[in-house]
Amino acid sequence: MGNLESLGDAVTGAVLGSAVEPGAGEASRHGTETHCLNCGTELTGRYCHECGQQAQIHRTLKAFFHDLLHGVLHFEGKIWRTLPLLAWRPGELTRRYVDGQRASFVSPIALFLFFVFLLFAVGGLTGGFDVGDNPRMKKDLSEQVAIERTALTKLQSERGRAIAEHRPIAAIDARIKSREEELNTLQTLQTKGVSITKENISGDLPHWLSDSLVHAAENPELILFKLKTNAYKYSWLLIPLSVPFVWLLFPFSRRFRLYDHVVFVTYSLCFMSLLAITAMLFGLAGLGAIAAFLALVPPVHMYRQLKGAYGLSRFGALWRATALTMFAFIAAGLFAAVVAGIGVAA
Helix, strand or coil, rough: CCCHHHHHHHHHHHHHHHHHHHCCCCCCCCCCCCCCCCCCCEEECCCCCCCCEEEECCCCCCHHHHHHHHHHHCCHHHHHHHHHHHHHHHHHHHHHHHCCCCCCCCCCCHHHHHHHHHHHHHHHHHHHCCCCHHHHHHHCCHHHHHHHHHHHHHHHHHHHHCCCCCCCCHHHHHHHHHHHHHHHHHHHHHHCCCCCCCCCCCCCCCCCHHHHHHHHHCCCHHHHHHHHHHHCCHHHHHHHHHHHHHCCCCCCCCCHHHHHHHHHHHHHHHHHHHHHHHHHHHCCCCHHHHHHHHHHHHHHHHHHHHHHHCCCCHHCCCCCCHHHHHHHHHHHHHHHHHHHHHHHHH
């Protein structure tokens, strides 16, 4: 069932991307109609010059499934003109689109919608987002307790030597207190398990936050599901969260407008989504080393896109790519915080 849902996500993304992608004069056979069947305007070509509808409207089951296949595969030749530039010459793609070459390439928002749906579809098929059963996330409390006890014993021995040598012990006492608190917490978890209730949550927390913590503790599986769902729904937030950071790279420029930055960010996110999809597929094929190597690609891609899109020198593109790489982590952290907040509060 999960695989079918993932496949459905991919189809949905393709159809949705097709719905928002402007046409580029795709071929259509002109039939016997003399007036547009939609608005009644006299036809002079393959498309109505008033509303844009095709002159010939198919009414067969074959044509319906052709439209569905068109939506799934989508974009005809536009995708094959867009993807090579997106991967290797992203700056040229961004600049050409901003400068007006819209019909030649898939629009950034349509491509973004398609890749986001595809990313979650592949993640569902490959288990790329299944972090709940990862054994690395389940710590052995007994082992942690033993580590803390050993560390505490060493600190107490150090305190004894300091007293014998008449050295100050205030700093050591502070470290001992911290270790004791950590040990007590681990021992409580070991004997009683995790238990968050309204009674043991600090009264200094806001009411909405304390309720959310209780809700999260009582329903961890539901919260994890909501986190995935919200990341899926609110992925578009990455665009407005990222644009201000790109603007900071050109704060006093009159040449580049916010629209330029939005196109830049959206195409960049498209490539990062495609890169994540590729990494998941390599991981599924047992090529984890190649998947790990792909983590080095984003800064290089940012450099090439900045240099081409904004006509920068090598040095100008290099320092901006370095800054943008750090900004990307900040934007991702903000996005994760927003998604987590929505998931816990919902």
